Amino acid sequence: MTKKLIDIEQVKKVSKLTKLNIEGQEEVFVNLFNETLNYVGILDELDTTNTPETYQVTGLTNVFQKEDAPTNTLDREGAEKNAKDIINGLFATKAVFER
Template sequence: MVDRISKDEVLHIAKLIKVDVSGQEEAFSEILTDTLDYVVTLNELDTHNIDETYQVTGRKNVFQKENVSATLSAEEALSNASKRVGDLFGAEAVFDR
């Protein structure tokens, strides 16, 4: 079993990972302690005869073959555009400046 993570350690970890834990130090102390206990338990397991698992879905290749085909010209694509900016579709601004 891992020693309980102290409030100071929780605050130090929170500072390192830039997370605000104010008012929740005790809860995080318990969560971190439980997590480290679990890691210790996993480290104690005998895995000598266990094959490494790096892929569990059985899929070999999920890529599709790229099919290049003719596309619309810029003029055809923009023919029904309500607003154009050169050879681009125009849109109203969504951010305030």
């Protein structure tokens, strides 16, 4: 038997927030949400007392170190020199979408 963690009112609220029409299927979603939450709740039974916190699991590091930063980049004025048109400090292009 699954513990009831979500009720029909909460499902209706989620439906409204997500703008999903589940009219007539609310009870089905109550059961689905509760089954899912109870399944994930199994993790609460794990003893993590001696498990160190993990915040980064891939082992990757930042490849863009300060010493590797390019030194010959354009400043704003240099970039604007290459622009055909600048409007309010932004690069302007021809319209992409038709009205």
